[in-house]
Amino acid sequence: MEYIRGRYSWVIKPMLMIYDVFIINLFSFYMLSFNNEELHFFSYQWLNNKYLLYGIYSVVFWLLSSYLVKFYHVYRYTSPFNIISLLVKQFIAYTVITFAFIGIFRSIDLEAFVTFRYLTNSFLAIALMKFLSYYALKFVRSYLKGNLRNVLIIGSSEAAKELSEVFLKKKELGYNLKGIFSDAKEDYKFSGTVKDCYKFLDKHSDIDEIYCAIDELSEKEVTKFIQYSEKNKSNIKFIPSTDKILTTRLKTDYYSYLPVLSLQEVALNNEINKFIKRSFDVVFSLFVIIFIMSWLSVILFILIKLESKGPLFYKHKRHGINYKEFYCYKYRSLRTTNEVQGTYVQENDHRLTKIGKFLRETSLDELPQFFNVLKGEMSVVGPRPHMLSYTDDYSKIIDKYNFMFRHNVQPGITGFAQVNGFRGEIKSDSDIINRIKYDIFYIENWSLLLDIKIIFQTIINIIKGDNNAY
Template sequence: MKSKIGQYSFLIKPLLIIADLFIIFSSVFYFSAKDYLNLQFSIYIIFFWILISYYTKFYNVYRYTHTAKILGLTLSQFFIFLLAFFSYFTLFREGELIREQYITVITFIVIITFFKFLFFYLLKKYRLSGGNYRNVIVFGNSKSALNVVSLFSKKQDLGYRFRGFFSDKVSKSKSYSGNIKEGLKFAILHEIEEIYCEVNSLTPQQLKDVRSFTNKNNIELRLIPENKAIYSKSFILEYIGTIPILKPKQLPFERFETHLTKRIFDILFSTLVSVLILSWLLPILWVLVKLDSKGPFFFKQIRDGADGKQFYCYKIRSMKVNGNAHKLGAIKNDKRITNIGAFLRRTSLDELPQFFNVLKGDMSVVGPRPHMNIQTEKYLKEIENYLIRNSVKPGITGLAQVSGFRGEVKKKSDIENRVRLDIFYIENWSFILDLKIVFQTVFNVVKGQEQAY
């Protein structure tokens, strides 16, 4: 099931950032000296506005956020940003301060604050009219669970449509719709977008099953906690009204800034490699490959990308042209591999054209390695959670590869360990981790790996 959550929501934050920056630059243009609007000033303002908003969480406003919280976020954002704004003139304009600058900052503060609250309240009105809603169900039959049900019914401006509650303990309530297993089936059939679980009403195994179910079906999970659960490091405590709700911590690839950071790094790194290395190395390798065997220089193969989107993955041909190239991966002492191909595979030079895939946006420098389609179909049936690795762009290199799990899969544990490390990477990504993997890849190429054949 594909949830409606996030279908367009990922656009809201970037659009709000662009709108706020437009207000700032318009205010500067209207009230201040026009020569401020140069490239240096623009880059400075954009960089610090986005950086500060990331740390103040200025754009982390949800349907249940209190107005007092929004006001606090606004004050924090502008207090820090104004320090950066006036520092520009100290650093680059030799302490120049004019009256128009104070008019400028007052203008964009007032306008941005006004539109932030206006947007928040317009969304509330829109939800009251039946738009921008989320279908929710509740698992549990305790007082806390029923309080959540009551809140959803009374606070229509939150935009939640309560569809029923499920519990293994039968209830006479009109809202009671069945047991937990029936609730999971109900969620699929009725496109439920959020499930609220009362912790005490479910067994640990049921909670585990529900969380696995929500992850698989792209449904948001919220827990109605017992007291000790509030201190769990895996969840964030939030409030809907006065009711505490636990929300699973957002994974790195669920954040817009993660994709932005990786894409910027991918473009810069791949451009450098293309200009400094591929521009002269590929012509040399083309001559060597052509002299060694007949056939095309590039070998392309359809692979699965992020969210199942297929693309042509490019490599330098390292085998003789054969009918099994798309069905059978390379094995040790494979007779299909050419003389120059053995060298290319051993040094991983055959993977270099994938930097073009990165520039096209089909791949990333670092990520789970894309498998042949026939292998993907096999592993989907055999390996638990295999599909999770397809939730991000595949990479030229990855954590599994630099950890020794690359090449031929001889036994089931080989692919299991590869998937385990890929999932660990997805759940624990950081820019530093990407840099470590890149450096480890270079080191392994120089050192050589036994599985590189």
């Protein structure tokens, strides 16, 4: 998600929307001569006013087409050529929409030339305002020192250095470079090491964007910057090596000619889908907690206590969305309550209790994670959360871009990888590689029906038994 903190430029987008809708309706009133015959598409009397009908139609479909075309996605680094491209796309889309209106209401008789002239004049007025606002902001940044963003660059690659030159020389972009941090020992003006950057960030909460040369940083270092960005509502972006093919997992923007990557907004994270998924999670979790865990926990408390000392529940740290750490709950299945760093439970593990072995084979030990779901730390379905100690190890095997993409959504109690046989102990590199592949497929193809399918498949696997469940 793109964060804009303490700025007023966000007002420009809705103002441009209002202006554009006003223009297309104002010009329609003066340039389109709708006849006075009653429309036969509906029988309602108010539809006699064709200007009102077109006004409602134009607002709805202008906003819809501009959303699909991303007409208002203009940023400080957007080039004039890209703005022209957006104008052309929107012009074509809205031309089709306007002629569709005339085709639907056949009692409207307008010449094609008149309609085309109306569209051309409207878009000239819209284009004029779009470019005026674009260059006005550039003037404000260059000469009035307003609308600035405080940024940091982490890394010493050629691309990182070139990006710093872009920020320093192109004042109209409005980037206030606060420092460049790197562990490289070379004759270049660095503000300090990567560790110095952490100290810098502790003292400065006004950083808007952090640009990381990702190939120079370890997974642990990248994780720290992502966690800072999440906590302080900063944007984190990544500078790829110039000799590497850009991944489609991340969104690519161009600053001048330099590619910069950022975590892409996936369908699973848009507001409507998040609401649908969250509502399903809450209802499903409450059902499990009230009708299953309420009586099962009492029975398990007695059985677990009879076999070994310790609590009913066991908690361990995991990485959630954007690497946020949280305590993941389980019914205790081991004699020990201390997590051994980087150690999954193995087949015939001596630490397992008899009841614990049954709980793990049936996956009932995972049920307390429905409390994590209620707290908003997990989802019912999603990529399984890893032990903290595994995150750094796995990132050395998996492409960093894919690994970060996996942490862009809430982890789940069950997941697409798990129902396809990739769960539990990691015996080889191929296990974690395939697990990530299934997780990414789930993120890119999410739907509520897919969640329901995974839940049913999980229940079937529990009944049938899973060779990897131990």
